[in-house]
Amino acid sequence: MQSIISLIQPLYTALGAGEVNVGDVWGLALCLLMLLGAVALTVDGKSEITKVEETTQAVSETEPKVVESEVAGHKIKEVVVPRVSWKDRLTKGLSRSRQEVWGKLEKIFTGESLDEDTLEEIEELLYTADIGPTTAAELIDALREKAKDTDFKSENFRVFLKDFLGKIFEGPQASIDSSLFSFNPNETFKRPKVIMVVGVNGAGKTTTIGKLATKLTGQGAKVVVGACDTFRAAAVDQLAVWCERAGAEMIRAKEGSNPSGVGYQALETAMNSGADYCILDTAGRLHTKGNLMEELAKSKRVLTKLDADAPDHVLLVIDAITGQNALRQAEEFHQTLGLTGLIFTKCDGSSKAGAAVGIVKKLEVPITYIGVGENVEDLDQFKAEEYLDSLLS
Ligand SMILES: Nc1nc2c(ncn2[C@@H]2O[C@H](COP(=O)(O)OP(=O)(O)OP(=O)(O)O)[C@@H](O)[C@H]2O)c(=O)[nH]1
Numbered sequence: 001m002q003s004i005i006s007l008i009q010p011l012y013t014a015l016g017a018g019e020v021n022v023g024d025v026w027g028l029a030l031c032l033l034m035l036l037g038a039v040a041l042t043v044d045g046k047s048e049i050t051k052v053e054e055t056t057q058a059v060s061e062t063e064p065k066v067v068e069s070e071v072a073g074h075k076i077k078e079v080v081v082p083r084v085s086w087k088d089r090l091t092k093g094l095s096r097s098r099q100e101v102w103g104k105l106e107k108i109f110t111g112e113s114l115d116e117d118t119l120e121e122i123e124e125l126l127y128t129a130d131i132g133p134t135t136a137a138e139l140i141d142a143l144r145e146k147a148k149d150t151d152f153k154s155e156n157f158r159v160f161l162k163d164f165l166g167k168i169f170e171g172p173q174a175s176i177d178s179s180l181f182s183f184n185p186n187e188t189f190k191r192p193k194v195i196m197v198v199g200v201n202g203a204g205k206t207t208t209i210g211k212l213a214t215k216l217t218g219q220g221a222k223v224v225v226g227a228c229d230t231f232r233a234a235a236v237d238q239l240a241v242w243c244e245r246a247g248a249e250m251i252r253a254k255e256g257s258n259p260s261g262v263g264y265q266a267l268e269t270a271m272n273s274g275a276d277y278c279i280l281d282t283a284g285r286l287h288t289k290g291n292l293m294e295e296l297a298k299s300k301r302v303l304t305k306l307d308a309d310a311p312d313h314v315l316l317v318i319d320a321i322t323g324q325n326a327l328r329q330a331e332e333f334h335q336t337l338g339l340t341g342l343i344f345t346k347c348d349g350s351s352k353a354g355a356a357v358g359i360v361k362k363l364e365v366p367i368t369y370i371g372v373g374e375n376v377e378d379l380d381q382f383k384a385e386e387y388l389d390s391l392l393s
Pocket residue numbers: 199200201202203204205206207208229235282283284285317345346347348349371372373374378
């Protein structure tokens with residue numbers, strides 16, 4: 001104790017605090033202990049915060065990287081995840097379509113000029129790309145014309161393809177109402193925009209609605225979602241999870257009750273609460289089942305009792321892997337409901353990606369959104385140029 005007192009004494013003398021006694025030593029020791037405790041807590045708190053960041057980032061992003069760093073002598077593991085842009089997600093999502101079909105096209109035409117054999121080979125590959133026989137034949141005719149030009153070389157082929165396919169999208173894509181993609185809180189609508197989402201079983205309707213609702217509420221919109229799939233309780237629960245996450249109000253009915261009644265109730269709630277959007281999730285149904293399709297038509301008609309202009313959008317969700325059958329689906333849904341737009345989901349799968357071209361050409365209905373995965377960030381507005389760039393790059 002005496003040696004500690006003699007250690008502290010010079011400091012006391014310098015401060016003019018007089019003689020150091022035993023009580024002072026104990027007091028100082030206590031202060032030192034408290035200081036050390038506070039430092040330990042701060043360091044611990046920092047690693048807690050890091051852990052929280054790790055989880056949120058890992059959920060929302062892909063391919064995280066674990067990086068080790070040191071804070072105040074403590075080793076801390078951090079998950080660093082590069083932000084993936086939509087363009088990169090799209091390019092990655094379409095990589096299989098690119099490798100399996102579209103990329104191969106350019107490999108066929110590598111020479112200086114296009115001969116009939118090469119044209120035939122291109123035509124064959126196009127038939128497997130799901131763009132439909134009519135479009136494939138038209139493309140080959142246009143290419144044959146181009147080939148007469150001696151300046152047309154293999155390096156011009158990609159530009160030709162992009163131009164040809166791009167023109168198919170041009171007209172229909174120009175007609176889309178921009179409020180489907182973005183909400184401006186300064187320009188609120190007089191009535192809720194009503195979006196009815198339809199499609200065959202498992203196409204991705206509920207997931208897409210979840211992503212869409214999240215996007216819109218994220219921009220400040222008030223969204224009401226109608227769980228019109230009254231056949232399965234699990235379907236309603238799945239939608240409820242998305243709505244909870246999105247901060248959207250969900251209207252549900254008792255299992256087995258009338259789906260058109262839920263749509264009506266959801267729109268009524270949206271109108272009364274001054275919501276900006278009312279999105280209706282419907283039960284998946286086969287386009288070949290006439291009675292179920294008629295039930296959908298009824299659900300659409302019922303909405304006009306509340307608002308003559310509802311629904312603003314009838315969007316058909318198509319699983320991109322469906323291939324050629326997608327055109328039949330789209331034709332049937334269009335005939336029954338008068339589609340205003342299409343949404344292609346699962347473009348990250350092994351789709352040939354050509355069905356989109358064939359349907360837009362035949363029905364002149366635009367593609368509104370495209371899905372390339374199961375996360376919220378994996379849905380975005382379809383832009384033909386961006387899509388073709390990713391497919392043909
Ligand atoms: N890889 C991938 N999976 C998707 C995409 N969109 C949806 N899914 C998955 O597809 C499956 C079916 O999606 P749902 O949203 O339940 O489909 P649904 O059309 O509502 O199905 P029903 O209500 O049964 O007709 C789920 O496992 C989704 O996670 C996508 O863009 N990419």
